[in-house]
Amino acid sequence: CNGGLFLLSSYRDDEVPADGELMKQIERLNNVGGQVNVAKLFIEELTPQDLNDIFSSNLCLPKRYTRPLSNIVHQKTQGNPMYVKEMLQSLIDNSLLKFSLKTRRWTWDEDMIETQMISNGVAELITKKLRRLPGGMVATLKLMSCLGSQVKASMMRVFNPEESKFDVISHLDEAVREGLLERADSIYAFSHDLVKQAVHDLMPPSQQELIHKQIGMMIIKHPNICHGEFLQIALDQINMCEINGDTLERRADFAQLNLTAAKNSWHASCFTEARSYLETGISLLNSNNWESQYTLSLELHDTLSVVCFLDGDVETMAKHMQIVLSKATSFDDSLNARALLVKYLGASGKHPEAIATSLETLTQLGEEFPIEIELTDVARKLRHIRGELTSVSKEWFLSLPRMTEETKLNSMKFMSIMCNYVIVGNQLLSAIISVRMLEMTLEYGFCDDSIVGIVMAGRSFAFFADDIQLGYRLGIVGESLVQESSNRHSLRARLSLVLDGTIKVFVEPFQSILDRLKSVYTS
Numbered sequence: 001c002n003g004g005l006f007l008l009s010s011y012r013d014d015e016v017p018a019d020g021e022l023m024k025q026i027e028r029l030n031n032v033g034g035q036v037n038v039a040k041l042f043i044e045e046l047t048p049q050d051l052n053d054i055f056s057s058n059l060c061l062p063k064r065y066t067r068p069l070s071n072i073v074h075q076k077t078q079g080n081p082m083y084v085k086e087m088l089q090s091l092i093d094n095s096l097l098k099f100s101l102k103t104r105r106w107t108w109d110e111d112m113i114e115t116q117m118i119s120n121g122v123a124e125l126i127t128k129k130l131r132r133l134p135g136g137m138v139a140t141l142k143l144m145s146c147l148g149s150q151v152k153a154s155m156m157r158v159f160n161p162e163e164s165k166f167d168v169i170s171h172l173d174e175a176v177r178e179g180l181l182e183r184a185d186s187i188y189a190f191s192h193d194l195v196k197q198a199v200h201d202l203m204p205p206s207q208q209e210l211i212h213k214q215i216g217m218m219i220i221k222h223p224n225i226c227h228g229e230f231l232q233i234a235l236d237q238i239n240m241c242e243i244n245g246d247t248l249e250r251r252a253d254f255a256q257l258n259l260t261a262a263k264n265s266w267h268a269s270c271f272t273e274a275r276s277y278l279e280t281g282i283s284l285l286n287s288n289n290w291e292s293q294y295t296l297s298l299e300l301h302d303t304l305s306v307v308c309f310l311d312g313d314v315e316t317m318a319k320h321m322q323i324v325l326s327k328a329t330s331f332d333d334s335l336n337a338r339a340l341l342v343k344y345l346g347a348s349g350k351h352p353e354a355i356a357t358s359l360e361t362l363t364q365l366g367e368e369f370p371i372e373i374e375l376t377d378v379a380r381k382l383r384h385i386r387g388e389l390t391s392v393s394k395e396w397f398l399s400l401p402r403m404t405e406e407t408k409l410n411s412m413k414f415m416s417i418m419c420n421y422v423i424v425g426n427q428l429l430s431a432i433i434s435v436r437m438l439e440m441t442l443e444y445g446f447c448d449d450s451i452v453g454i455v456m457a458g459r460s461f462a463f464f465a466d467d468i469q470l471g472y473r474l475g476i477v478g479e480s481l482v483q484e485s486s487n488r489h490s491l492r493a494r495l496s497l498v499l500d501g502t503i504k505v506f507v508e509p510f511q512s513i514l515d516r517l518k519s520v521y522t523s
Contacts, residue, residue: 010043021272035522045079059106069097072113082192086126126198133178138202140171141180145200146208146215147233150189155230158222159215213241220257232261232277239280248286252293255284259300262307271311278304290327298324302336309340317344331364335410342417351425358418365411367436373428375464381435382465385457388442392473394480397454403445412440412449419456423498431460448487454478455495458503468506475503496520 016022029036046054052070056063077083091097097108130138143159144151153169160168172188175181180199182189190196203211216237219230235257258281265274281300289297301320308317321337321344328334338361345354359369370377403409415433422430437453455478462471479499482491500513500520 032522046074046081046084047079048074051079051084061105068110069108069113072110082194126195127202129178130180130199130202134171134174136166137171137174137178138199140168141175141199142203142211143168143215144172144181144188145190145196146212146237149193149196150187153186153188155219155233156188158219158230209241212237216241231257232264232273235261235277235280239277251284251286252296255281255293255296255300258284259296259303262303266303266307266310271307274307275304275311275313278307294329298328298333301327305337305340309344314344332406332410335361339413339417342414346417346421351421354421355418355425355429358414358421362411362414362418365407365414367411367415369429369432369436373426373432375428378428378431378460378464381432382461382467385435385438386461386465386467386470388438389470389474392477394477394484397441397446397450397477397481398484400441400446403441403447403450405444408440408444409447409449412437412447412453416449416452419452420494423456423459427463430456431464434460448485448491451478451481451485451491452495454481455499455503459498462503462506471503472507475499492520 011022026038029038048071051074052063052067055061055066055070055073059066073084073087077087088097091108091113096113097106099105100107130141140156144156147155153172156168156172160166172181173183176183176188180191180195182191190199200208216234219234219237235254238254239258258277262274262277262281265271265277278300282297282304285297285300286292301324305317305320305324308314308320317340321340324337325334325341328337338357342354342357342361345351345357362369403412415437419430419433422433434453434456437450438457441447441450441453454474458471458474458478460471461467461474465471478495482488482495485491496517500516504513
């Protein structure tokens with residue numbers, strides 16, 4: 001029996017756009033084929049018949065007796081389960097639905113129920129219930145409503161004053177007993193969005209913005225708490241507010257925090273969320289930001305261009321990439337934008353332009369490559385480096401010192417990127433580049449991009465030097481080095497086709513190679 005993972009999720013179809021990221025992800029899962037089974041369950045509102053079945057069963061009365069009551073309730077709630085629950089609770093609280101000891105059955109007054117002012121929904125019922133609760137519990141619920149539909153207990157403890165009798169967690173537990181919240185381990189959640197909205201609406205609109213900002217500032221100032229998801233919660237609160245009135249120093253601090261939160265979201269592949277933080281950070285910069293806040297401005301625009309590229313928004317990516325290229329005061333400061341430009345050109349199928357941009361950048365980094373390359377040039381380069389590779393192994397490469405010189409690391413980075421395109425657009429240049437990457441690794445030290453050079457060199461030996469044995473050995477060494485790298489997933493995806501499709505194919509059965517290629521593709 002094969003193991004598996006069962007995931008269950010829910011969403012409201014009237015709140016999720018058809019072209020939104022959630023629907024795209026569901027479609028991608030559907031297209032995987034036999035690997036993932038996706039089933040959709042559509043939950044509709046309760047029908048009058050559904051309600052009558054429920055009432056008849058729970059009140060222990062024939063359906064013909066409960067039908068008038070169920071019709072009234074359905075008319076006023078439109079079958080929304082939350083509305084139904086709250087309306088019934090209200091009817092019981094007001095003795096409009098009660099158990100008669102005299103007749104030994106549930107009784108109700110249809111005319112009185114019909115006159116209840118609840119036709120516009122259940123919000124008023126919840127509000128009335130909230131106003132009957134203790135002030136401490138309501139204050140805690142207001143605080144929680146500002147943070148979202150659910151919150152961790154550790155987050156709420158931030159607002160628990162030391163040496164105070166006010167206990168946030170006890171008030172949350174009381175709200176759970178009242179049915180306003182639900183609890184799962186250390187997470188509290190509103191039992192319904194309507195409850196959250198009713199609680200939030202208890203705060204005057206004129207004060208809501210100030211309260212959100214105060215909450216965000218409390219989290220930021222709390223020791224050992226403002227990091228990761230808590231940082232993002234704090235910024236979500238502050239970013240709701242108008243902060244033009246803050247000092248320039250405070251605005252700069254907020255911009256830096258938004259940059260940090262954006263990087264956290266980027267690494268979690270939440271690109272839309274990351275863009276929001278970055279755009280907010282940029283909006284907080286001074287009018288002369290490129291003079292007074294150069295480093296922060298550079299990093300915000302650099303990061304936003306990359307995130308937009310990953311999110312598929314090429315137009316916005318190009319805009320911010322050009323801003324960096326035009327505002328950067330040094331060649332080194334433009335390198336990230338240049339690397340992104342090369343990737344964009346390559347992804348657009350403009351391989352000659354991507355190669356030309358890479359070569360131009362490498363020239364400025366001190367690495368020049370010939371424009372015209374003959375097969376004899378490649379053979380000479382391979383013969384020269386072969387003598388250095390007699391005892392090549394994973395341990396041998398890992399024993400080399402780490403490459404630390406910034407210029408050389410940048411050169412390796414651009415050669416590694418260019419390998420994606422020269423393998424298609426200029427085979428001889430790909431061999432020359434792979435040899436140079438090996439030479440730099442031996443001379444200046446090992447880095448992740450060295451692995452790309454090792455695998456590409458293996459291909460070059462197999463293709464241009466007829467040395468399949470050395471090419472295969474370099475490929476196997478490169479594969480083992482990939483597993484040692486913290487960047488293994490990206491390297492595996494990049495190098496699989498070269499390694500399995502052009503090196504191992506000379507030695508190993510095609511069936512085993514095909515299985516690995518399928519595994520990389522589906523992973």
